[in-house]
Amino acid sequence: ETGVTQSPTHLIKTRGQQVTLRCSSQSGHNTVSWYQQALGQGPQFIFQYYREEENGRGNFPPRFSGLQFPNYSSELNVNALELDDSALYLCASSQRQGGNTIYFGEGSWLTVV
């Protein structure tokens, strides 16, 4: 139990649709990061939010966007879904930027058909 919760746990979308994934960070953590994990690969960094501002982004197109709310929970939005977006999406929270233990949620399994 990491204290990081994600929803939904599984979902199936059609190519071209949009999806929103949600994450509640561990109590006291003000930094949330999102990762995409394709089958058989390690997680890849999408972006990080610190105090409601995007603070670092990986090699993902602009159709991947996010939000962080005043309570530090976060959303990941993906527009114009493509088949290659099928993956496990992981949310992670930490107490501050860098230099600290990071805790992951159970992930959201997205299948795009």
Next chain:
Amino acid sequence: GIQVEQSPPDLILQEGANSTLRCNFSDSVNNLQWFHQNPWGQLINLFYIPSGTKQNGRLSATTVATERYSLLYISSSQTTDSGVYFCAGSLQGAQKLVFGQGTRLTINP
């Protein structure tokens, strides 16, 4: 960006055996961490170990930062230790953790 290499990619052992997993980094990293991913996808943080040695029960980890590698030791393996083990780190000042490809550990009864 940094490259993270993990070895071996796969490891199959009998219950009770010991194992050593290795992680090499192409550059000096901060925030070096080891994770265990269970079959349901959950990533559990095992160690935050930018340098030195830590132990937690049957697991221990050692990071030699000057030589850019880290080792994870698992003693007296149990079937519940099965899963994929990842190491990850970040460059100083960078926000993202860079993960290796993982070591898939299978412990047979």
